[in-house]
Amino acid sequence: MDKFLQAAIEEAKKGLKEGGIPIGSVLVIDGKIVGRGHNRRVQDSSAILHAEMDCLENAGRMAASEYKKAILYSTLSPCSMCSGAALLYKIPKIIIGENRTFKGPEEYVRSCGVEVEILDNQECFDMMQSFIQKNPQLWNEDIGE
């Protein structure tokens, strides 16, 4: 399996262990992970720390020239907020674990020139399905439903 998706899955599992929503993300530049993160809605009582946002925050302040070489991995299709963050920083490529559980604005993101790749990974899907079955309300809150 793609080792960076594997790292994103590890982040998701870390979140699950903490009692949180199992979505993980990593930011990769020149073949190296420069940021890791996972959803922190429960852990930090946060309305904005989706996995991708936490990952970008942990990567720290970077120059535009760095973001332009980056690949953003997420175990789940990024929502409008996280997709928007990728667009703000002109991250050219997003690799997604799965988009069957939830599908963000992938067409819009592609129309802005970003490459979006869907891996349709079964582990990512199963992790979310199991979580949502046990925590439907929490999941709905996370996607504004």
Add this chain to the structure above:
Amino acid sequence: MDKFLQAAIEEAKKGLKEGGIPIGSVLVIDGKIVGRGHNRRVQDSSAILHAEMDCLENAGRMAASEYKKAILYSTLSPCSMCSGAALLYKIPKIIIGENRTFKGPEEYVRSCGVEVEILDNQECFDMMQSFIQKNPQLWNEDIGE
């Protein structure tokens, strides 16, 4: 002047005093401010705490039914990330101090059914122009340029 825009401007000024980028935001529900925030790139060395994000974070975790009654104010046109956050939570209205300094994806946001109002406030504009003249690199970093 709109008292909520005034509150957003106060947030922007608070940010400026802290050495930060002078952009402020408030979230209003049923005529009351439920969240306030300002850009914290410098203060928290943050890549994600634009004014609107800080405001949404400070508002805390809320139910979808709350966001659906909300108005998001910002002294400056929200970027892709902040617009995306408003879309995630289905905030139906965004009121913007000015969009001459920077224009986010307003057309896309409108096409998603959100009402976007531009107040073209001179104080908001002057505050940003003065800041950018002194800190062009910091400003470029904030908008991924």
